[in-house]
Amino acid sequence: MWNKQKTFNISDNNFEQCVKCTICTAYCPVVPVNPDYPGPKQAGPDGERLRLKDPDFFDEEALKLCLNCKRCEVACPAEVKIGDIIQAARIKYASKPPKLRDMIMANTDIVGTFASTFAPIVNTAVGLKPVQRIMDTVLQIDHHRQFPSYSGLRFETWYKKYAAKEQEKFEKRVSYFHGCYVNYNFPQLGQDLVKLMNAAGYGVDLLEKEKCCGVALISNGLIKQATKQARHNVAALKKTIVDKGNPVIATSSTCIFTIRDEYPHLLGVENSAVREQTELATRFLFRLVDSGKLKLVFKENYEARIAYHTPCHMEKLGWSLYSTSLLRMIPGLELILLDSQCCGIAGTYGFKKENYLTAQGVGEPLFNQIEQGDFDCIATDCETCKWQIEMSTSATVQNPISILADALDVEATRTLWQKEKAHQTS
Ligand code: SF4
Ligand code: SF4
Numbered sequence: 001m002w003n004k005q006k007t008f009n010i011s012d013n014n015f016e017q018c019v020k021c022t023i024c025t026a027y028c029p030v031v032p033v034n035p036d037y038p039g040p041k042q043a044g045p046d047g048e049r050l051r052l053k054d055p056d057f058f059d060e061e062a063l064k065l066c067l068n069c070k071r072c073e074v075a076c077p078a079e080v081k082i083g084d085i086i087q088a089a090r091i092k093y094a095s096k097p098p099k100l101r102d103m104i105m106a107n108t109d110i111v112g113t114f115a116s117t118f119a120p121i122v123n124t125a126v127g128l129k130p131v132q133r134i135m136d137t138v139l140q141i142d143h144h145r146q147f148p149s150y151s152g153l154r155f156e157t158w159y160k161k162y163a164a165k166e167q168e169k170f171e172k173r174v175s176y177f178h179g180c181y182v183n184y185n186f187p188q189l190g191q192d193l194v195k196l197m198n199a200a201g202y203g204v205d206l207l208e209k210e211k212c213c214g215v216a217l218i219s220n221g222l223i224k225q226a227t228k229q230a231r232h233n234v235a236a237l238k239k240t241i242v243d244k245g246n247p248v249i250a251t252s253s254t255c256i257f258t259i260r261d262e263y264p265h266l267l268g269v270e271n272s273a274v275r276e277q278t279e280l281a282t283r284f285l286f287r288l289v290d291s292g293k294l295k296l297v298f299k300e301n302y303e304a305r306i307a308y309h310t311p312c313h314m315e316k317l318g319w320s321l322y323s324t325s326l327l328r329m330i331p332g333l334e335l336i337l338l339d340s341q342c343c344g345i346a347g348t349y350g351f352k353k354e355n356y357l358t359a360q361g362v363g364e365p366l367f368n369q370i371e372q373g374d375f376d377c378i379a380t381d382c383e384t385c386k387w388q389i390e391m392s393t394s395a396t397v398q399n400p401i402s403i404l405a406d407a408l409d410v411e412a413t414r415t416l417w418q419k420e421k422a423h424q425t426s
Pocket of ligand 1 (some may be wrong): 067071195
């Protein structure tokens with residue numbers, strides 16, 4: 001077996017609890033589009049029973065088709081951790097080391113550092129058809145795929161240059177886990193978060209040294225490296241949460257889900273000291289508004305018809321309500337909830353040539369709904385859902401934080417909490 005790491009105890013997943021109802025199979029988005037996939041029941045609890053008797057029952061190619069979307073877990077009435085069982089089996093029994101392609105796509109910090117340094121050249125090169133054909137043939141990255149463009153100015157650099165000093169003026173602080181996408185590709189989202197939190201009366205700190213959450217390392221089988229990064233991040237989170245007293249917020253549902261749930265469930269990295277204080281920014285803000293501690297004031301002339309797409313990991317967390325409730329507070333914003341369906345990309349999964357048709361088949365009902373809806377934009381909390389929707393439809397996609405920041409009346413919101421603070425101290 002390639003991965004020697006076995007810190008994870010597979011019995012924790014309670015596969016014995018399966019009552020064989022097959023509901024999970026009805027909810028799995030891969031089953032209807034790829035006949036080679038045995039489905040969650042067979043790949044999960046049924047397969048686990050067999051694999052524990054004889055590891056030869058491990059079918060690497062079949063289990064690789066799982067998107068790790070966890071929609072089966074959400075549907076399961078017996079709370080079997082089906083997705084975890086499948087991923088843990090892939091970790092435990094994998095016989096082959098990851099391909100060069102998988103190592104490149106999983107190492108987001110290394111690739112991001114290089115690509116953002118040479119952003120204009122890299123962005124032009126990966127957009128050229130001959131380059132896409134070469135990547136398709138040599139690396140097996142499907143030629144239909146477009147990589148998100150890299151930013152020449154990383155978020156961390158922007159923050160140090162333009163925002164860090166200002167944050168010292170705030171008494172109340174949060175720390176921001178920005179993730180690779182914000183740092184290397186789309187710093188605007190991080191800037192929107194800082195704008196929103198500052199208007200709400202919170203200074204934004206960064207972690208001492210943040211590393212990629214490791215979701216792509218896990219899905220591509222680089223478990224040792226994922227575990228090392230998870231340990232590093234948990235230590236950094238502890239420093240900010242326990243030592244500084246800052247709660248931690250993020251703008252990526254995938255980063256937050258990985259840190260909270262995949263670290264202990266798949267990597268065996270203990271995170272109980274930081275888990276509850278690490279959450280999505282929309283959940284943090286919603287709780288402030290809901291408890292009456294914060295009032296957000298929005299521009300009077302804002303108008304938009306926006307549809308919300310629920311990422312799979314938001315479905316699993318049960319947190320889309322926080323993002324949609326905040327968006328609904330914007331007067332002039334008409335919010336439509338799209339049917340909760342997987343978009344098919346699952347991080348790096350949909351970029352792989354062998355998965356392209358499955359990914360697009362999974363996402364097709366969602367793409368059709370979007371194309372038929374006449375929306376100004378799509379809102380979603382996951383960056384890879386954004387890439388997939390923008391690659392597969394004519395829509396543009398924004399994180400709810402950016403929509404809120406755009407619609408916010410910053411001065412009016414700031415004046416309100418400043419008045420409240422003055423009232424409390426007088
Ligand atoms: S995690 Fe998603 S793709 Fe994998 S078995 Fe469950 S529902 Fe199917
Ligand atoms: S939904 Fe749960 S209980 Fe039903 S077959 Fe699937 S794993 Fe078993």
